[in-house]
Amino acid sequence: MRKKIISPIIYFSIALFSITINAEEHQYDNAVTYIKCGTPQIMESILLGTAKIAVRPTDIDATAVSSQNHFRVxxxxxxxxAPDLTDDNNNGIPDYVDSSLVYLEYAWDLMINQLGYPPPLSDEGKxxxxxxxxxxxxLSNSYGYAQPDKQLETSTSSYIVIENDFSESIFETHGYDALRVTTAHEFFHTIHFNYLTNWRNIxxxxxxxxxxxxxxxxDDVNDYLAYLHYFFNQFYPLDHNISYDSYMYGATLWVHYLAESFGDDIIKDIWEHLSYYETTDISAFDEVIPIGLSSAFAEFSVWNYFTEDRANTNDxxxxxxxxxxSVKTDLSINKSTAMDTLYSKKLTSRYVEILFGEEWGENHALRAHVTPLNGGSFVNxxxxxxxxxxxxxxxVDPEGEDIPFEKYWEKAVLINSNVNTIDNTYRCIFETEIIEYITGIEEEPLYTFSIQGTYPNPFNPATTISFILPESGAVTVHVFNSLGQKVENLFDGHLDAGEKSIIWKPNNLSGGVYLINIKTSMGTKTTKTLYLK
Structure with missing residues (x-):
């Protein structure tokens, strides 16, 4: 009987296995009418105890073995x-089955012989x-899945189930193209079961x-392109692990980035590292990626900007x-100075577009500074x-810096990459300013000033803000709370050059972290202080 999808309960149901997902309970907003791969749902159901390992199907009346004896369909x-039984070469095996065997052997040759992955564990003749x-x-509502033979969280043999014709309109890819990518996708899962000693969050x-x-x-099928919508339009962490969500298929861009940047072996190296240390935490990637997880994620965020109408297929x-x-711009700025608060989750990025006027060119610089507010780590x-x-x-230097234009640019994009690996909502304040750029002998800006900090810090009831002005000019000193809201104006006037100090005694404010923002004709600086109350 053909399987059905019933709302609000989605049934991923086949003769071998049955999974129920309650859409109302999970409150997901990118529900699809099919599941690309059923493996995550199967594993999750086993872990939750809502399903057991299914008995292999017995209602089969024909089998065929591949040329290299690696697969039995x-x-x-x-x-x-039943698949289409057309047998154009009259070898007694339907062409669809013949093609399945050829594609599976092709996948074996690529993954085992060329890329060096271990063969799947033996099922001892099951x-x-x-x-x-x-x-x-x-299957009607799934391309396929890999079914583990063991219920324990351990490495295990497995078998594959694949859709018999891919004719339904719900599939993004149809016919033999769908068969090609699905044989590769599901066979790689059988290899994954070699490495898995921990099934959780993987x-x-x-x-x-x-x-x-x-x-x-x-490479010519490109089924994955159909899922990029979920990646570019859902603000989820890179390791978002909801089994029924299509985000993870669009987030394959992370793997594409890793392989294209560091070579195909990086993917196998990560799998081996996770297996050896019996972990599924993305923070473990830091020890495998040559430039580290933080730098790689920031670079990945840059790559994502150069897509769609900004595509650069060379770099x-x-x-x-x-x-x-493509990525969406969170803010667009067309003025010389800007400051705002950015909110983000772990392993996500924000994009701030700064549009330049014709008057800004090689003799200008972009002054950029980002201040974390609640303990987050960012690469900008x-x-x-x-x-x-x-x-x-x-x-950008974590302390902020002046970045010379060197030539005329249409715009700049500040990419704020949240490189934390712990779930939380993180906040930061970014400040940008377009300034004239004058260089000295060592090509360092001549117009800098510094904030020595606040003392005491933490403080109660008052603290002294110390800073140095290399030249006289207009100065404003404002206080912002951790949400980026201005709470006090401490000074707005003219100051002579030299060492300066201002005493701040909070007026009817709650305890917490505050930002002291000092703006001069030479630039803007910010420092943090903790008010104890």
Whole structure:
């Protein structure tokens, strides 16, 4: 009987296994009418105790073994599970089954022989031999899945179930193209089960890497492009691990970035590292990625800007000109000075666009500074941009700096990359200013000033704010709370050059972290202080 999807309960249901997802309970807003891969739902249900390992199907009346004896495909010759039985080469095996065997052997050669992954664990003849078993079924609402043979959280053998024709309109890719990417995707899952000693919070990495692998195997199919919408339009952490969510398929861009930047082996190295240390935490990536997780994530955020109509296939994703989606600008600024608060979750990025006027060019600089408010860590990058092939990337000093234009640019984009790996909502204040850029002998700006800090810090009832002015001029001193709201004006007037100090005694304010912002003709500086009450 053909499977159905019923709202609000979504049933991922096949003869071998049944999964129920309550859409009202989970409150997800990107529900789809099919599931690309059922493996995460199966694993999650086993972990939650709502399902047990399914018995392998017995309602099969035909099998065929691949040329290299690595795979055995099980299929029916009648009923709704039967594939198209056309046999153009008259070898007694339907062409769809023949093609499945060819594509599976191709996947084996790529992953085992070329990329060096270990073969799947033996199932000790559960399907009739030592081959990896693949069952063709009328799934209707899923491309396929890999089913583990053991219920414990341990490495295990597994078998594959694949849709028998991919004819339904709900699929993003149809026919033999869908069969190609699904054989690669699900076979890579059988390899994943070699590495898994901890099944928790690993779905995201399994699906991201399998979706990458299917494109690595069949670069011309590009099924993954259909899921980029979920990545570019959902503000989720990179390791978002909801099993029924399509975000993880679009987030395969993270794996594409890693492989294109550091080579295919980086993906296998990460899997081996996670297995060895029995962890699924993305923070463990830091020890494997050559430039570290924080720098890699910031660079990944830059790559994501060069997509869709900003595609640069030479320096960034080689498929980026095929993308129908790109990152969204969170703020757009067309004035010389700006300050605002940014909110973000772990491993997400915010994009602030700064539009330049014609009067700003090689004799100007962008002064940029970002102040974390609640303990977050950020890497901030600036892209100076004219077009996808005329750009410059600069990583901003954590203390802030003046970045010279060097030439005329249409705009700059400040990318605020949240590199924390602990769940939380983090806040920071960014400040930008376009200034004239004058260089000395050592090409250092001549017009700098500094804040010595506040003393005491923490304080109650008052603290002294100390700073140095290299030259006379107008000065404003404001206090902001941790939400970026101005709470007090301490000074607005003219000061002579020299060492200066201002005493601040909070007036009817609650205890907490406050930002002291000092603005002069030479620039703007901010320091933090803690008021105890």
């Amino acid at each position: 099980h299929y029916n010759t009648s009923g709704t599970d 399907g009739g031999g030592d081959e990896v078993d693949v069952y063709l079924k009328n 779905h995201w990495w399994m699906e991201q890497t399998s979706t990458w692998m299917e494109d690595r195997a069949w 960034f994703y080689h498929d980026s000109d095929l993308f129908k989606e 990058s600036v892209i100076f941009y004219n077009n996808p092939y005329d750009y410059r990337i600069h990583v």
